[in-house]
Amino acid sequence: xxxxxxxxxxxxxxxxxxxxxxxxxxxxxxxxxxxxxxxxxxxxxxxxxxxxxxxxxxxxxxxxxxxxxxxxxxxxxxxxxxxxxxxxxxxxxxxxxxxxxxxxxxxxxxxxxxxxxxxxxxxxxxxxxxxxxxxxxxxxxxxxxxxxxxxxxxxxxxxxxxxxxxxxxxxxxxxxxxxxxxxxxxxxxxxxxxxxxxxxxxxxxxxxxxxxxxxxxxxxxxxxxxxxxxxxxxxxxxxxxxxxxxxxxxxxxxxxxxxxxxxxxxxxxxxxxxxxxxxxxxxxxxxxxxxxxxxxxxxxxxxxxxxxxxxxxxxxxxxxxxxxxxxxxxxxxxxxxxxxxxxxxxxxxxxxxxxxxxxxxxxxxxxxxxxxxxxxxxxxxxxxxxxxxxxxxxxxxxxxxxxxxxxxxxxxxxxx
Amino acid sequence: xxxxxxxxxxxxxxxxxxxxxxxxxxxxxxxxxxxxxxxxxxxxxxxxxxxxxxxxxxxxxxxxxxxxxxxxxxxxxxxxxxxxxxxxxxxxxxxxxxxxxxxxxxxxxxxxxxxxxxxxxxxxxxxxxxxxxxxxxxxxxxxxxxxxxxxxxxxxxxxxxxxxxxxxxxxxxxxxxxxxxxxxxxxxxxxxxxxxxxxxxxxxxxxxxxxxxxxxxxxxxxxxxxxxxxxxxxxxxxxxxxxxxxxxxxxx
Numbered sequence: 098x099x100x101x102x103x104x105x106x107x108x109x110x111x112x113x114x115x116x117x118x119x120x121x122x123x124x125x126x127x128x129x130x131x132x133x134x135x136x137x138x139x140x141x142x143x144x145x146x147x148x149x150x151x152x153x154x155x156x157x158x159x160x161x162x163x164x165x166x167x168x169x170x171x172x173x174x175x176x177x178x179x180x181x182x183x184x185x186x187x188x189x190x191x192x193x194x195x196x197x198x199x200x201x202x203x204x205x206x207x208x209x210x211x212x213x214x215x216x217x218x219x220x221x222x223x224x225x226x227x228x229x230x231x232x233x234x235x236x237x238x239x240x241x242x243x244x245x246x247x248x249x250x251x252x253x254x255x256x257x258x259x260x261x262x263x264x265x266x267x268x269x270x271x272x273x274x275x276x277x278x279x280x281x282x283x284x285x286x287x288x289x290x291x292x293x294x295x296x297x298x299x300x301x302x303x304x305x306x307x308x309x310x311x312x313x314x315x316x317x318x319x320x321x322x323x324x325x326x327x328x329x330x331x332x333x334x335x336x337x338x339x340x341x342x343x344x345x346x347x348x349x350x351x352x353x354x355x356x357x358x359x360x361x362x363x364x365x366x367x368x369x370x371x372x373x374x375x376x377x378x379x380x381x382x383x384x385x386x387x388x389x390x391x392x393x394x395x396x397x398x399x400x401x402x403x404x405x406x407x408x409x410x411x412x413x414x415x416x417x418x419x420x421x422x423x424x425x426x427x428x429x430x431x432x433x434x435x436x437x438x439x440x441x442x443x444x445x446x447x448x449x450x451x452x453x454x455x456x457x458x459x460x461x462x463x464x465x466x467x468x469x470x471x472x473x474x475x476x477x478x479x480x481x482x483x484x485x486x487x488x489x490x491x492x493x494x495x496x497x498x499x500x501x502x503x504x505x506x507x508x509x510x511x512x513x
Numbered sequence: 514x515x516x517x518x519x520x521x522x523x524x525x526x527x528x529x530x531x532x533x534x535x536x537x538x539x540x541x542x543x544x545x546x547x548x549x550x551x552x553x554x555x556x557x558x559x560x561x562x563x564x565x566x567x568x569x570x571x572x573x574x575x576x577x578x579x580x581x582x583x584x585x586x587x588x589x590x591x592x593x594x595x596x597x598x599x600x601x602x603x604x605x606x607x608x609x610x611x612x613x614x615x616x617x618x619x620x621x622x623x624x625x626x627x628x629x630x631x632x633x634x635x636x637x638x639x640x641x642x643x644x645x646x647x648x649x650x651x652x653x654x655x656x657x658x659x660x661x662x663x664x665x666x667x668x669x670x671x672x673x674x675x676x677x678x679x680x681x682x683x684x685x686x687x688x689x690x691x692x693x694x695x696x697x698x699x700x701x702x703x704x705x706x707x708x709x710x711x712x713x714x715x716x717x718x719x720x721x722x723x724x725x726x727x728x729x730x731x732x733x734x735x736x737x738x739x740x741x742x743x744x745x746x747x748x749x750x751x752x753x754x755x756x757x758x759x760x761x762x763x764x765x
Contacts, residue, residue, distance in 0.1 A: 102644055113632045409628045412589060413642040413689065414617020416610045506589045510628065 100426075103419075107427040111434075114399075121395045122435030124388025125489065129439025129482045130446055131381035133474045137447035139374040141472025142454055143367050150363050152288045153296075154229045156186070156325040157358065158335055162343055163318035164352010169343070170319055176342055177323065184330040184338070187224040188323040190304045194218040194275070194311060202300065203273040204261040214294025216257070218274070220304040221322075226252070226285060228324040236268045236283030243282075244303040251279040254299030255287030274300070275310055323356075331358045382485075388435070389489035396428050396497035407501050408509025420502040428494025429487055436486030440479055447472050534598065535696065535728050536563035536586060541595030541605075543581050543751075555581040556592070557751040563730070565696070568723040570731045570742035570759070578751040580701065583732045587620055587699045588612045600696060617645055621690025625702035627682040629674040629689075635661060636670040639689045646693065653692075660688035664718060680711030687718055691727070698722060701732045716741050 111118045165173075177188050199218060201210035209216060219225065226238045234255070243250050251272060258267050271278040279302065289295035302310075323339075325331045339356040347354040400407070407420055415423075451472020474482075543556040555578045563569055573579035584590040585597065588604050591612075597605040600619055604612065622628070629638045636657055643653035661670055664684040674682050683703060690698050700719060704712030720741065723729045731742050739745050740759045747755040 110632065405628075406630050409630060410641070410645075411613065412587075412616060412622050412628070414613050414645040416613040416645070418610070419613075419645060507584050510589070510624075 103422050103426045104430065106423060107430045110399075110427055111431060117395065118431055118434075121392055121431055122438065124391040125385065125432050125435030125486050126388075126439040126442060128381060128385030128388045129436050129486055130442040131384060132378050133440060133443025133478060133482055134446035134450060135377035135381050136374045136478055137443070137472055137474035138450045138454065139370055139377060140475065140478075141447065141451045143370040144472075145454065145458060146366065146370075147363065150359055151230065153359070154322065154324065156328055156331060156360065157228065157230075158323040158325060158331060158339070158356055159191075159358070160321040160323060160339060160343075160354075160356045161318070162347045162352065162354035164347040164350045164354075165319075165343060166346075169346045173343055181334070181338060184326050184334060186324045186326045187227045188321055189221040189223075189225040189228050190307075191225070191320045191322045192220040192304065192307050192311075193320065194220065194302075194307075198311065199275040202257070204270065207261055209257065209260055213260075214298055217254075217296060217299045219299070219301050220307040221301050222304050224324075225301055225322070228322045231285040231288075233283045234286035235266070236281070238283055239301065239303050244305045247305045247309075248303060249277065249279050249306070250282045250303065252283040252285060252301045253281055254285050254297040255291030256293055256295065256298040257300060258284045259291045260293070272300070277310070325358075328360065331360050334358075335361070385485065385489060389432070389493040392428055392432055392490060393493035393497060396424060396494055397500070399427075400424065400497050400501040403501075404504060404509050404512040407504055408506050408512065411504070411506035412510060417502040420504075421498045424498035424501050425491060425494045428498070429490040432486045432490025432493075433483070436483050439486065440474075440482055443482070444473060444479075447474055534562050535565045535567070535600060536561065536730075537596075537598040538562070538586070539596050541585070541592045541597060543578075543585060543590070544593045547593065554751050556585070558595070559748075559751070559753055561746065561753065561756075563728065566723070566726055566728055568720070568729045568731070568741075568743040570733060570739040570745045571748060572733060572736065572739045572745050573748040574734055577748045579732050579734075579748050582748065583699060583701050583730070586730060587622060588615050613645075617642055618693070619695050619697060621693070621695045621698045623683070623686050623690050623698065623700040623703045625705040627674065627679070627686050627706070629682055629685055631674050634671050634673055635666060635677070635685045635688075638674070638685055639692050642689060643693055656692045657688070660692035661685070663691070664688045678711070679707050680714060683707060683711070683715050684718070687715065687722075691722060695727075697728045697730060699730045699732070702734070703731070704733075704735075704738065712738075 174188075177185050195218070201208050202216060203209075221239065222244055223239055223241045225231075226233065233252070235258070236252075239250065239252055242248070251274075253267065253272070257272075261267065261272070262270065267281045267284060270281050272281060273279075285297075285299065285301075287297040289297045291297050323334070325334055335356040335358050340354060344354045407415075410420065410423075454472060538559060538561040541556060541559050542554065545551075545553040545555060557578075559582070571579050571582060581590070585592050586599075588599065588607075591607075592605050595605065596603060599615065602615065604615055607615065616622075629635075630641070633641070636654075639657040639660055640653050643656060646653075648656070658667075658670070661667060664687050666681060666684055666688065669677060669681060669685075674685065677685070683706075686703075687698075698719070703715050703719070707715065716738065719729055719731065723743075729742070731739070733739055742759050745755070745757060745759050746753055
């Protein structure tokens with residue numbers, strides 16, 4: 098007797114007992130669906146968080162320091178360019194120019210002030226866009242020439258573009274900031290749909306303009322953003338290399354130095370999310386186990402009920418292993434079928450939960466625009482859930498199947 | 514167990530005889546609860562030889578041991594003592610899984626209670642032993658269809674047992690028994706649950722099968738019915754008390 102035949106027979110006997118089979122499956126269905134939904138939900142949350150982090154800049158390191166002489170900072174920049182060239186993909190100054198210094202941004206008669214949310218105003222170099230993972234959508238980015246020639250230009254975020262220009266092209270228009278006017282040369286594509294009070298509310302000037310716009314004290318503070326060449330380089334840079342070079346220089350005159358990357362924090366939070374996924378999945382897995390016991394129960398009833406049938410089958414030539422196979426496959430088919438339904442249900446559930454999660458995150462404005470974000474279980478999770486439910490069917494089917502196959506044909510035939 | 518067995522004839526003789534006979538039972542006993550107070554000797558030192566192509570009836574009242582004999586002859590049960598050769602194979606020593614194969618290949622069963630599987634159609638019931646034999650789908654469908662046609666049920670193939678009369682169900686059982694053309698058909702009270710007309714029809718079909726060369730062993734308590742066989746072995750209290758040709762035919 099071949100496998101296909103056994104599976105076909107199992108299907109037949111399941112179809113003959115539809116209600117009972119569905120009730121038996123219910124345990125597996127609920128178990129699989131909840132495992133998938135819980136794990137997918139947590140994985141989705143982790144993914145969302147990762148996307149949020151990546152919106153700030155991939156492999157980004159923020160450096161902040163003060164107390165060192167400007168000569169030291171020049172050395173630091175050279176150090177980044179030369180000795181750390183293979184670990185640092187790009188870097189840029191990120192000196193912040195505050196609203197209270199600028200008294201808002203003005204285009205003709207229109208003004209954008211603090212009342213509309215904070216505008217991020219930075220002095221950066223030609224790599225600023227790359228380091229902070231911003232792409233130009235209109236025009237061009239700041240160039241090295243702009244920096245060298247101290248050109249009075251700026252690149253704006255999508256919020257400013259929408260606010261001042263709407264559908265009109267912003268290129269070549271002049272914005273007044275801090276009493277000076279700057280030509281708009283480009284726009285960074287929005288990460289937050291160009292909403293107010295997000296990081297899209299941004300304007301970037303060539304870093305060489307900094308001195309002319311801000312009055313510098315002797316002990317200036319410095320900010321840099323650095324893009325590490327790879328994720329693996331981040332901890333070495335933040336923990337040893339960067340502080341090793343600058344910390345003592347800053348602290349020698351009572352200053353402070355820090356190099357920080359949220360990737361470490363992100364790794365930790367991902368690790369704890371994984372643990373939650375494991376825990377949640379494990380708890381839901383218990384219901385799978387209960388479902389398996391349900392299968393065993395119903396298979397035992399089925400063996401008792403079908404003792405005579407087993408006797409007939411043995412009388413006409415079924416071997417022990419045919420009978421074991423029949424009941425085992427029946428249990429496996431029930432639980433696999435339940436598993437498949439559970440997977441489908443779990444996918445729906447995680448899609449619904451995922452949308453709730455997304456909505457909840459969207460309500461806080463710090464949510465990057467994500468195209469077609471779905472919280473769907475991974476292929477591995479689906480496959481794992483399916484195999485696990487099959488395994489449960491087989492394990493819990495073994496005892497009843499063995500019991501059936503050990504019946505004596507004479508005794509089994511005598512049963513009414 | 515082994516040392517308890519009855520003395521064996523020498524090997525050469527054993528082999529020679531085994532090939533000649535369809536059934537060769539020697540000094541066979543079946544004892545339940547042996548050595549205890551409630552010991553039952555269902556069969557006591559029975560010897561029986563059946564040639565190929567015979568139509569044998571085992572006749573006995575209920576409790577005579579005829580069902581036990583039938584179970585052992587049908588390889589559904591094993592004797593406590595003695596040897597049993599079926600078609601040259603010593604089945605009394607065989608393991609259950611091998612016995613399954615013997616039942617599947619050598620014997621077709623017809624039971625009083627039909628013993629069809631209610632969830633399967635007539636065709637599927639007839640196919641079942643062929644499935645266990647590992648036959649291809651086309652081949653077994655062909656054989657099962659032929660068998661059902663031969664018992665006159667060509668219009669009932671897709672009906673389940675519950676949708677058929679007793680006579681029809683028993684004909685399905687006959688079709689199942691003969692589909693793979695085994696050398697022996699064992700019929701245990703095949704007409705017991707049927708009205709006389711249907712019973713007669715079943716008996717006719719058995720006779721036809723016998724004329725076509727199949728050996729038939731009929732187990733019954735009905736002296737009248739037994740006359741349809743060619744040889745009648747009467748069993749009482751676990752002993753064979755007579756073994757004689759029948760008076761020939763059933764006068765209807």
